[in-house]
Amino acid sequence: MTRxxxxxxxxxxxxxxxxxxxxPHICDYWTRDQSRANYADGSAFQxxxxxxxxNTGTYLDAPFHRFEEGDxxxxxxxxxxxxxxxxxxxxPFDAVGLxxxxxxxxxxxxxxxxxxxxxxxxxxxxxxxxxxxHPFLTQAAARLLVERGAKLVGIDSHNIDDTRxxxxxxxxxxxxxxxxxxxEHMTNMGALPEDGFTFTxxxxxxxxxxxxxxRAFAQVEARL
Numbered sequence: 721m722t723r724x725x726x727x728x729x730x731x732x733x734x735x736x737x738x739x740x741x742x743x744p745h746i747c748d749y750w751t752r753d754q755s756r757a758n759y760a761d762g763s764a765f766q767x768x769x770x771x772x773x774x775n776t777g778t779y780l781d782a783p784f785h786r787f788e789e790g791d792x793x794x795x796x797x798x799x800x801x802x803x804x805x806x807x808x809x810x811x812p813f814d815a816v817g818l819x820x821x822x823x824x825x826x827x828x829x830x831x832x833x834x835x836x837x838x839x840x841x842x843x844x845x846x847x848x849x850x851x852x853x854h855p856f857l858t859q860a861a862a863r864l865l866v867e868r869g870a871k872l873v874g875i876d877s878h879n880i881d882d883t884r885x886x887x888x889x890x891x892x893x894x895x896x897x898x899x900x901x902x903x904e905h906m907t908n909m910g911a912l913p914e915d916g917f918t919f920t921x922x923x924x925x926x927x928x929x930x931x932x933x934x935r936a937f938a939q940v941e942a943r944l
Contacts, residue, residue: 819882
């Protein structure tokens with residue numbers, strides 16, 4: 721028996737993922753009442769419209785997000801996005817602090833895997849606290865993940881980089897520069913087993929875009 725664990729936030733009208741970035745606007749493009757006149761049997765359909773920036777909700781970063789010459793979403797093979805062997809790294813912010821450094825990942829087998837960093841910060845989603853002083857990875861941690869062959873790195877925080885004033889985005893540069901994908905604003909990692917599961921986060925195949933929301937989930941096979 722297969723068990724699925726949803727690791728994504730729902731996208732809702734007017735919700736905020738980043739301060740200062742336009743919120744999504746969700747509405748009807750074609751209402752059910754409008755559609756009935758087009759069908760002899762009075763069938764009714766709803767066609768929706770959503771206007772949003774690509775960094776909304778739980779989303780995947782492709783190399784093009786950081787590097788103009790990098791792979792955009794349309795260039796990502798499904799093997800890089802779906803059914804990846806995965807492992808969760810527990811880094812509860814209230815017990816260990818905000819930073820996850822290389823030493824915190826030493827000894828973790830990340831080769832060929834999606835590495836999901838569980839901080840518990842998702843408890844602040846849709847609150848002002850979510851945007852400030854959030855957990856992150858250090859550049860040294862990102863470099864170690866690249867050197868040891870991680871395929872994707874996810875986090876249940878506002879950003880995988882430290883976003884405090886005066887900081888850059890070295891983790892994005894290290895990971896995306898090496899073709900390691902990033903999934904940010906994840907949730908529900910507390911439901912994951914330590915390992916023995918696969919991870920999927922597939923965005924639409926859009927040319928010229930480096931970031932887009934995903935339905936991120938884990939798949940756990942029951943052990944008999």
